[in-house]
Amino acid sequence: MRIRPLLVLVVLLLAGCRIDGTASPAPDGWEFVSERPCAETTASGADEFSCVTLSVPVDHARPAGEHWDVTFGVHRAEGERRGVFVTSTGGPGSSGLDLAEAYSTEFPDELWRDFDVVFFDQRGIGLSQEFRCDDTYFDYYAFVDSSSSAADRDAFAQDSTRFGEDCFAEAGVDPATAPRYATAQAVEDLEDFRQWLDAPQLILYGESYGTQYVQTYAAAHPDRVERLVLDGVVDLTTDQTAFAVQQAEGISAVLEATLARCDADPTCAAAAPGDSLADYDALLDQLADDPVTPPGGYPVDDYTLRSAASASMSDPYSREDFTEALNDALNGDVAGLDELGNGSSGPTADFSEALYLAVECQDYDFVPAGGDPRAALDDWLGVAAAAGVDDLRLSYYYGDEDCLFWPGSTTDPDFARPEPVTDPPYPVLVLNSDTDANTPFVGARAVFGRLVPDAGPADAAIIQRYGPHVIYGYGDPCVDDPVHSFVETGELPAQRVTLCTW
Known part of the structure; x- marks a missing residue:
């Protein structure tokens, strides 16, 4: 989000x-x-x-x-x-x-x-x-990874199946309607x-998942699209396991870039002299062996450190907060990591975790029609093992496994996913940062790379170095001005690819 x-x-x-x-x-x-x-x-x-x-x-x-x-x-x-x-x-x-x-x-x-x-x-x-099924969602916890035993995987399958059933029951929604989301x-x-x-016609701007939404609309109604802006791009041709691997690799790369940026900044580097990445690794090992509890706080262990890092990679402001908390922890004060990594979250009116799953579990082919979700779980975890995601410093790979057992996951989808767009009848402006931890830059590169130059209406891309997930609307004229011009007049930047820097 x-x-x-x-x-x-x-x-x-x-x-x-x-x-x-x-x-x-x-x-x-x-x-x-x-x-x-x-x-x-x-x-x-x-x-x-x-x-x-x-x-x-x-x-x-x-x-x-x-x-x-x-x-x-x-x-x-x-x-x-x-x-x-x-x-x-x-x-x-x-x-x-x-x-x-x-x-x-x-x-x-x-x-x-x-x-x-x-x-x-x-x-x-x-x-x-x-x-919504807030009570069911926030009371539920089941985890599995590529190292889980067969018995643990069986238990996860049972728990996850029950979770999906309970979610629809709490929401008062017939599971038969699951594909309609x-x-x-x-x-x-x-x-x-x-x-x-x-x-x-409509001028469409989509951010993050919204790029999936507007691309799907444009594929179904290309003659009704006047122009299209994609910000934080989802590549609709990428299946879910491949996308999950990209996210896992992407967030780890953003963490490494964040810590390298700290070392290159005199003020940040002086706060905890040393190699930030090596210090991060050493602190992980230290907290795994000997968790620390700050006054009035919760125990801070290696999981807390990873949670704090994962929660902070989406934008440069949060990355700064994380490096400050990390430097404090390296100097013996883990209160900042406690706040970032142990902070509790609950339901909010502007977001439904149940709908997240309801859409995600239908948009991707998690289980072949009539297939075996338990066997699909083994395949999912096999991809994780082959890609080595458990060896990465951070990982977004795990999180969608519940879709394997979600109501409706083994039925035929309502519609096929859109075909790749190469020469649309509308102009396209693609936006992404090269440090996007949520929708990695490789997705934008693939979508933009398939647009054929000079074959139809013009297209262009704006790439922001060290930018956030979704780059429009932060007040950077290098990004915002050409977006406004494109929305209002259809005029694209003079260069097909524009590079901006956060």
């Missing part, structure tokens, strides 16, 4: 002079439900937006069947509308409405004047038929909204 520094919110005027579309195109498709100020809803971050709720088919392949309510937030153009700019936030599982105002503070005045600005709650979060279903909700809004 995206992490940003807090930004000062601005007050925006909501122009309500135009109401677009109020009727369904067909009695068995989507239907308009209501429109009201988002300030009158439970969405906490979209007070200056208008919330539009549509009743959409649960299964878009069967539009006459059950419907769910899905809500979109729109800030209408203050002048004559020249286009519609849609933001798809990360996750999966985040509430776009709760993030709308914080994410849009960097938008220039021209964008508010000329464009309808849209954020939304994807089906399964917030105002859109929320799917797939991104390929969710993007059809956006298509229904485009029809209601009476917009011929």
Whole structure:
């Protein structure tokens, strides 16, 4: 999920002079439900937006069947509308409405004047038929890795199967609907909204998982895309085990870059003289043998150190906090590591861990249709062993194994994953940092590399050195200015690849 520094919110005027579309195109498709100020809803971050709720088919392949309510937030153009700019936030599982105002503070005045600005709650979060099982999720713990015995793997399979069943039971959702949370279903909700809004095309910005969402929409409706911005890119051609290996290798590389940066900075290096990477390794061994408990804190062991590092690699601000805590620990004060690595987390209104799994477990082919999840677990762990992920300093590899036993994981997916895009009818701007721990740079490089230069509408890439996961919106003009220009006019940077530095 995206992490940003807090930004000062601005007050925006909501122009309500135009109401677009109020009727369904067909009695068995989507239907308009209501429109009201988002300030009158439970969405906490979209007070200056208008919330539009549509009743959409649960299964878009069967539009006459059950419907769910899905809500979109729109800030209408203050002048004559020249286009519609849609933001798809990360996750999966985040509430776009709760993030709308914080994410849009960097938008220039021209964008508010000329464009309808849209954020939304994807089906399964917030105002859109929320799917949550917070008690089940936060009470559940089961772990397995490539060194686990057959008995441990059997126990994990049983625990994970029960977890999925209990999650749907707590949410009050029929497990038979599990495939309907797939991104390929969710993007059809956006298509229904485009029809209601009476917009011929959409300008799409996706961040992190949102790049998966907008690429899926663009594949299904290429003629409805005016231009596309991908920030923190997911390569849809990469299967989940390969992506997990990339993440594991990527986060370890970011840790190494972070510690090397500390050594190169006189102030950081002076705080704990020595080789930061070697000192990190030595501290891991020391805390494994002899955990330390700070006054009023919790025991700090090697797991705490790894947890603190993993939680801090997504952006440069957090990396600075980690190196400061590491230097303090090397000088005998582990309070900072305790705070970063032992901090408890619980459910928040703007994110659903259950929806994260519901989408993730449907979007990837974790178990072949009719296959054996237990055998698939052995395959999953075999990939980990072959790639050596357990020997890395950090690893994101483990975390999606519950998808092997999630309801619906052994059935046929609703839709095939989109084919690689090489010559789309819309221009594309790709954004990524070379130190992205969540969606490693290799994904952006692959997606951009498949776009054929001069074969159709132009495309370009902006790469930020030592940047965060998702690089737009931090106030760097090297990144933000060309993004704004592209969104507003379609104009791309003069160079096909632009390099920026954090």
